[in-house]
Amino acid sequence: MFVNVRGPKSFAHLKTVNGHQYQKYLEVCQLLGLLKNDSQWDLTLADSVVSSNAYEIxxxxxxxxxxxxxxxxxxxxxxxxxxxxxxxxHRLRIRTNNPRMQITHKIYNDGMILIEDQCLATTN
Incomplete structure (x- = not known):
């Protein structure tokens, strides 16, 4: 594996690895092992999904x-x-007495807000 490019001729040259040009520098850095990958976080979350509730995820x-x-x-x-x-x-279906309620963007947004609240609690 190499991480130095001698005499790069262009920015496109910097985004080329083994003859293939990538769209983003991030892709090149990940391919070259210059950045940590997220496999440990992915595996932890995958384990949580199997054995935990939404809060624990x-x-x-x-x-x-x-x-x-x-x-x-x-x-x-x-x-x-x-x-x-x-x-x-699940909570919205119970609160509205509507077991057929479907997922909306608002529900995803509520999930992000709950995560943000936990982030703020973690950093304080």
């Missing part, structure tokens, strides 16, 4: 983004957002 997610700074936070959110919002949807 939101808590490590909040801790990770406030103290560990994963490189792919959006991807982790997209992968686990349905598990994170599950408790919110």
């Amino acid at each position: 939101r808590t490590p997610f909040a801790i990770f983004i406030t103290t560990c700074f994963p490189s792919q936070t959006i991807e982790l959110w997209n992968k686990y957002k349905d598990d994170i919002r599950e408790g919110i949807l």
Whole structure:
């Protein structure tokens, strides 16, 4: 593996690895092993999904983004957002007496707000 590029001729040259040009520098850095990957955070959240409720999934997610700074936070959110919002949807169905209530953007937003609250509690 190499991390130094001798005499780069352009920014495109810096984004080329093994003859393939990547769109983003982030992709190149990850490919070259210059950045940590998020596999440890992904595995922890995956374990939480199997054995925990939505609160117990939101808590490590909040801790990770406030103290560990994963490189792919959006991807982790997209992968686990349905598990994170599950408790919110359940509570809304009970509160509104509407067991057929469907997921909305507001429910995902509520999940993000709960995570933000946990982040703020973690940093205080």
